[in-house]
Amino acid sequence: MILHDYLPSGNGYKIRLLCACLGLKPTLKEYDITKGETRTEEFLAISPNGKIPVLELDNGECLSESNAILLYLAEKYESPLLPSKPIEKAAVYKWLFWEQYSHEPNIASPRFWLTHDAMDELKEQMLPNRIKEGNAALKLMNETLELQTFLAGEKITLADICLFAYTHVAEEGGSYDLGQYPNILRWISTIESMDWYVPISQH
Amino acid sequence: MILHDYLPSGNGYKIRLLCACLGLKPTLKEYDITKGETRTEEFLAISPNGKIPVLELDNGECLSESNAILLYLAEKYESPLLPSKPIEKAAVYKWLFWEQYSHEPNIASPRFWLTHDAMDELKEQMLPNRIKEGNAALKLMNETLELQTFLAGEKITLADICLFAYTHVAEEGGSYDLGQYPNILRWISTIESMDWYVPISQH
Numbered sequence: 490m491i492l493h494d495y496l497p498s499g500n501g502y503k504i505r506l507l508c509a510c511l512g513l514k515p516t517l518k519e520y521d522i523t524k525g526e527t528r529t530e531e532f533l534a535i536s537p538n539g540k541i542p543v544l545e546l547d548n549g550e551c552l553s554e555s556n557a558i559l560l561y562l563a564e565k566y567e568s569p570l571l572p573s574k575p576i577e578k579a580a581v582y583k584w585l586f587w588e589q590y591s592h593e594p595n596i597a598s599p600r601f602w603l604t605h606d607a608m609d610e611l612k613e614q615m616l617p618n619r620i621k622e623g624n625a626a627l628k629l630m631n632e633t634l635e636l637q638t639f640l641a642g643e644k645i646t647l648a649d650i651c652l653f654a655y656t657h658v659a660e661e662g663g664s665y666d667l668g669q670y671p672n673i674l675r676w677i678s679t680i681e682s683m684d685w686y687v688p689i690s691q692h
Numbered sequence: 693m694i695l696h697d698y699l700p701s702g703n704g705y706k707i708r709l710l711c712a713c714l715g716l717k718p719t720l721k722e723y724d725i726t727k728g729e730t731r732t733e734e735f736l737a738i739s740p741n742g743k744i745p746v747l748e749l750d751n752g753e754c755l756s757e758s759n760a761i762l763l764y765l766a767e768k769y770e771s772p773l774l775p776s777k778p779i780e781k782a783a784v785y786k787w788l789f790w791e792q793y794s795h796e797p798n799i800a801s802p803r804f805w806l807t808h809d810a811m812d813e814l815k816e817q818m819l820p821n822r823i824k825e826g827n828a829a830l831k832l833m834n835e836t837l838e839l840q841t842f843l844a845g846e847k848i849t850l851a852d853i854c855l856f857a858y859t860h861v862a863e864e865g866g867s868y869d870l871g872q873y874p875n876i877l878r879w880i881s882t883i884e885s886m887d888w889y890v891p892i893s894q895h
Contacts, residue, residue, distance in 0.1 A: 557785035582760035
């Protein structure tokens with residue numbers, strides 16, 4: 490398998506973290522998204538909307554959307570990170586969709602704008618509301634983690650792999666203070682202590 | 693089952709459309725989100741982030757996130773709308789996550805703002821970029837539907853149920869012209885001709 494990726498990307502990191510957990514070692518093909526390397530004809534042929542990560546399977550088929558790739562790999566390798574009981578599985582799905590709608594635009598996007606010198610007038614105007622919504626998302630995670638060890642219960646699941654990616658670097662760019670969310674900090678430490686853990690920038 | 697919902701919501705409609713297709717008749721409990729009915733303590737107890745739809749199961753457990761509910765129901769009723777082959781399933785997942793990140797904020801949000809008198813200065817500033825991204829999303833769907841009958845191939849899947857909901861009402865509010873996307877119009881007609889089809893406002 491080939492993982493088409495950009496190392497600072499949390500969406501790509503989700504896949505790298507899951508692969509580490511599953512003992513998989515896809516070949517990494519890196520693109521610098523700040524230099525237009527994901528806008529070439531070659532890349533658009535494997536990813537029509539020009540986004541990383543893309544997982545290229547051995548038969549040449551290409552999968553996109555980070556959370557779809559997480560589900561594909563967990564199912565393919567029958568990982569307990571995706572529970573088999575329908576109601577438990579639905580809880581994992583819930584967090585994966587919530588991440589894309591309520592977490593990523595508010596936490597990952599400001600981080601990218603502020604660490605990649607990508608602010609402009611419109612983003613300046615949007616930022617306060619994004620940070621407000623991002624803190625609401627972190628509060629919801631913190632309240633959930635007050636009651637249980639992991640997001641979907643007492644066992645680690647894809648929900649944790651998915652949400653860990655952008656949450657643990659939420660402070661980059663200066664928009665968030667994770668010190669306000671002690672249960673999130675404890676959860677981050679728990680994941681970082683897993684024997685399969687790899688940091689975001691490692692390849 | 694009880695479906696906690698708001699009829700004009702495309703996210704709620706996805707579940708109503710899937711239930712119609714599966715022959716399920718959940719009890720509908722309606723909330724007017726414009727009158728704060730989803731901000732009450734009672735509602736927040738079943739939906740911590742205050743969003744509809746919520747599917748309350750017969751045992752009292754509550755599922756949220758529309759696309760997670762789609763996956764739960766399709767799996768529970770072993771519907772062919774969710775293919776069993778992993779690579780085909782991954783294609784459905786892809787569209788479901790893409791809908792939440794690249795389609796819904798650009799197509800559903802402007803519709804809501806403009807049909808619910810919810811514009812403000814910030815939204816006025818955000819609107820042109822949302823419409824640009826929304827047209828990019830519609831273009832991607834139109835190109836896909838140039839090559840195949842449904843979004844994930846030749847058979848209808850959850851991807852179509854999911855994307856149909858906000859796409860077929862994209863013109864409401866005046867931001868989009870579906871006449872530019874003939875393959876989308878053909879796909880809409882195909883879904884509307886299904887014998888289980890129900891319109892968005894019907895209950």
